[in-house]
Amino acid sequence: MQKTAGIHHITAMVNDAQRNIDFYAGVLGLRLVKKTINFDRPEVYHLYFANESGDPGTVITFFPWANQQKGRIGTGQVGVTSYVIPTGSLSFWKERLRRFGVRFIQNVRYGENYLQFQDPDGLELELVERDEGPVNSWSFGGVTPDVAIKGFGGATLISAQPHKTAEVLEGILGLKNIGQEENFLRFKSAAEIGNTIDIKLTPSVRGLMGAGTVHHIAWRAKDEEEHKRWRELLVEKGYYPTEILDRNYFKALYFHEGGGILFEIATDPPGFTVDEPMDALGEKLMLPSWLESRREEFEEMLPKVEARVLKGDK
Secondary structure, eight states: OOOOEEEEEEEEESOOHHHHHHHOOOOOOOOOEEEEEEETTTTTTEEESSSOOOOOOOEEEEEOTTTTOOOOBTTEEEEEEEEEEEEEHHHHHHHHHHHTOEEEEEEETTTEEEEEEEEEOOEEEEEEEEOOOOOOOOOTTOOOOOTTOOOEEEEEEOOOHHHHHHHIIIIIIEEEEEEETTTTTEEEEEESSOOEEEESSSOBHHHOOSSSEEEEEEEHHHHHSHHHHHHHHHHHTTTOOOOOOOOOEEEEEEEOTTTTTTEEEEEEEGGGGGGSSSGGGSSOOOGGOOOOOHHHHHHHHHHOOOOOOGGGGG
């Protein structure tokens, strides 16, 4: 059976681009690895944050759109995005979140300690200590590699029909069901990072798309051949995947699973160094070749933003 390695990326909606960069780069210490535009709405940025090299399983992306309404987290959405931090770094992150005025609570699930908090737009986030996963060698502000976020721990899905979502995770994507604890059903993939998916089993309100909500979660395909086989399998199983789309940094296809959540399958290659060198990732506005002729228009229209060290780290 063909199996995904785990999460490729997660994409969410927010209001303000600079505030988004200040939180994910400035506070959480992730690297802004790509500053481009939404290919479907080119008047909006598409910002990518990840580990130093932008590896699959570490990448969160945002559409910052100032005029969009506040969303509501609920069924048909990813409810919580979890990040893995090195074992022994929880106290560092508690102090760091306090220093930047981020309120958090500590919780235990499946025997692991989670710090739970929200980003400035209300997106639900968690940090969990784990040994697995390579160290993130990126340093920014007050975050050094010994405590840096390694990538995704996983995500919590809020499904309108949990058994149908479970069928897709297990029967199509090839994740392993490792059991239920209280109100969560857990699945794991074989990857070291981005490998743990919980389905929340308690009832929830219907999710409404908008700022502070996740737009979609993407799963990994190792190459274009495997990607095509995923599409063939989805059609065979009665889903309606989109055509394969070129997102410049990966190929993508989308489908709604039975619980209402938008799933994407994305290829690992070519990655974020396809159009700029590793040591300069995220510094310039990058455009796909078919929009390069409109660069001046976009640079004038989009607000000036940058990854900057925050006052609390100076």
